Amino acid sequence: MSMCLAVPFKIISTDGEMAVVEVNGLTQNISIALTPEALPGDWVLVHAGYAIHKIDEAEAKETLKLWEEIHEASQY
Amino acid sequence: MKLHNTERNYSEKLKDIETLARGLPAVSIMEICGTHTMAIGRSGLRRVLPDNIRLISGPGCPVCVTHDREIDNYLELAKDKRVIIATFGDLLRVPGSKGTLNAARSQGAGVVVVYSTLEALRLASNNPDHEVVFLGVGFETTAPTAALSIIQAKSQGLGNYSVYSMHKLVPPALEALLCDGSVKLDGFICPGHVSTIIGTSPYTFVAEQYKKPCVITGFEIHDILDGLYLLLLQMRQNKAKIDIQYIRGVKPDGNPIARKTMDTVFRTGDVLWRGFGVIPNSGLHIREEYRDYDASVKFGLAMDHHYINEKEAICSCGDILKGLKTPNECDLFKGLCTPLNPFGPCMVSTEGACAAYYRYEA
Amino acid sequence: MDTITLAHGSGGRLSRELIEEIIYPIFNNNNGHELYDSALLPLKKGTIAMTTDSFVISPIFFPGGNIGKLAACGTINDLAAAGAIPKYMSVGLIIEEGFLIKDLQEILISLYETAVEADVYVVTGDTKIVERGSADRIYINTSGIGIVPEGASVSPKNINVDDLVIVNGTIGDHGMAILSCREGLSFGVNLKSDCTPLNGLVKELLDVGGISCMRDPTRGGLASILLELAHQSGTKMEICEKAIPLHPSVRAGCDMLGLDPLYLANEGKLAIIANPSKEEEIMRVLQSHPLGKNAQVIGRVASRDLKGTVLLETDLGVKRPLMLLEGEELPRIC
Secondary structure, eight states: OOSOOOEEEEEEEEETTEEEEEETTEEEEEEOTTOTTOOTTOEEEEETTEEEEEEOHHHHHHHHHHHHHHHHHTOO | OOOSOOSSOHHHHHHHHHHHHHTSOOEEEEEEEHHHHHHHHHHTGGGTSOTTEEEEEEEEOHHHHOOHHHHHHHHHHHTSTTEEEEEOGGGGGOOBTTBOHHHHHHTTOEEEEOSSHHHHHHHHHHOTTSEEEEEEOOSTTTHHHHHHHHHHHHHHTOTTEEEEEOOBOHHHHHHHHHHHOOSOOOEEEEOHHHHHHHOSGGGHHHHHTSOOOEEEOOSSHHHHHHHHHHHHHHHHTTOOOEEESOTTTOOTTOOHHHHHHHHHHEEEEEEEETTTEEEEEEEEEEOGGGGGGBHHHHTTOOOOTTOOOHHHHHOOHHHHHTTSSOGGGSTTBTTTBOSSSOSSGGGTSTTSHHHHIIIIIO | OOBOOGGGGSSSHHHHHIIIIIIHHHTOSSTTOOOOSSOOOOOOSSEEEEEEEEEOOSSSEETTEEHHHHHHHHHHHHHHHTTOEEEEEEEEEEEETTOBHHHHHHHHHHHHHHHHHTTOEEEEEEEEEEOTTSSSSEEEEEEEEEEEOTTOOOOGGGOOTTOEEEESSOSSHHHHHHHTTSTTOOOEESOOOOOOOOHHHHHHHHHHOOEEEEEOOOTTHHHHHHHHHHHHHTEEEEEEGGGSOOOHHHHHHHHHHTOOGGGSOOSSOOEEEEOGGGHHHHHHHHHTSTTSTTOEEEEEEEEEOTTOEEEEEOTTSOEEEOOOOOSOOOOOOO
């Protein structure tokens, strides 16, 4: 057992601190108490039955673009 | 959803790494996290990296660093007929000085493998005549979920639920490793999901004080190749900072709500790590306010910091966890110590350095 | 009476009622085969294949089947993979007292229907009842007899260098479907166990020819069965990770639980080792059959190797040896 398996899931519905999430036909009931900002339609990283991070797709894509520029610019 | 750099394919990324490595002396890079160890092993990455890039597996497998004394404590607890042990799967085979949970179960102990503390709570409410004890292993990623379960148990009035906290913290172990100085390390692949919780600032001392580059990295092979690239780039530029490669999973300030939850329930304390001994402020103890949910209080489980286990004296797990030895350099590896009959915990956990070597690097 | 009691196993009136009123009606119209303690079976020319298997699975009902269907498939597929045409089957039941009679009926109906589908007759059987706590609800043993047609030979001895390694579809479906109903791991999957009799598909494959050997990768998964075949044939096999068909839910479940799909159980899959000259015809037969739609060539036999090795080519292009599973594969979260 090591640190941490966490897998991205999409939130289908929420009910208080609980949410139903899905990815590739696999669904589970998880707690979103640690990511209260997460709404249906959002992607979250799920670890051991709890969402631990809301994935901000737009922000991640933006940073990725910047990051690819580093990659391009730093050729030795 | 592809939120990692897939512009380049694997072989192009490997070529980029080779190009960067050409300008460097021999460097040793530690992947702290066991999930990285596992992903690296499964992909066969070590076999295709340039010769001067050495990947060393670090102390980031919570099972591997769980001390014999803790294991013996919960095995003793499992003998109590009132107790149902709720545990993550990998603890089942971890040997203490007198057996494993698996063996205890075959002798009638109540042991249930759970995927989350939510299941452990359910177990407690379905079995009001039993005491459900959740074995809390894991680092910062997992500790908040154990903390929440305690808060929930309290609010639901579930008096038959408790947690045996063996949770540990990653940055103090890094500090111990760097402080020890016996291993030459040139950079760190920092754990992705621990960082999801703690963010970048706990690693600052590694870059500032010890001048070692750090890259917080995701777990797909694309991620690991990109992480290595960023790490080598820092080395080429003589920089030492904390980069985040795993941008889709980690915000610079981590998850403050998860940290607050952890702080509400736990306080830090000095704890024993297998192979390291006592590391100051590296463990999480349940606070006084929640003592009713603390299995070590409820069942009087003592921790003796001077506890010495004979097995540990022969087993090289300590040196392996510190990166001083690779698993195949241990005399017991593959002979006396195999995943089916593990001598030390590094062979037990799938993500332990020894088990990953056994399965993938042999 | 809703539940099984110890008296059902006493050999007295209740035993007779259980057999005559509950069990026999399910197996009636069994092509004239009466269920006696010993079945008398006419013998044709050829070689007889015989197999036995016990089923102790928990949960006994799962998405896509139950222990009864599994008990039929397991024995039918063991015979089919050996190149035999499955013919007859025995059914031995060990039932814990307190078991629901309606569950027993459902399980036996599945077993019977699966046998009928595979053209196999249940010709004898046995029922024992044990005290509560002495068994976990129900255990089933099935033994089967099949006829190997003259001239047919399917054996690891036939495996040659350059033979192809083929699977008839996505792997790990059964293992993941079972895991989804384990206590402590509550998740749902849009996925059924692949539990199904394979003898129809096998017959079509044998008619094409060029099949060196086949095995059904059940417990231990594809990795374990390929290692066994490599060992028995003294060869080195190379398979390519990318080519192995996986249901998306199995992939997601493996990521979530930290499991390797190569070691998950299958109940409707075949690992087929075949002569490359027949590749096109074999793949055509497979892909036009409902049980082979997702068939893939996943690798080949690379060389002779007395140790028996299987190398997996990873996405990085590295070839690493597969190992036998050490102990049971446990779900992990951390």
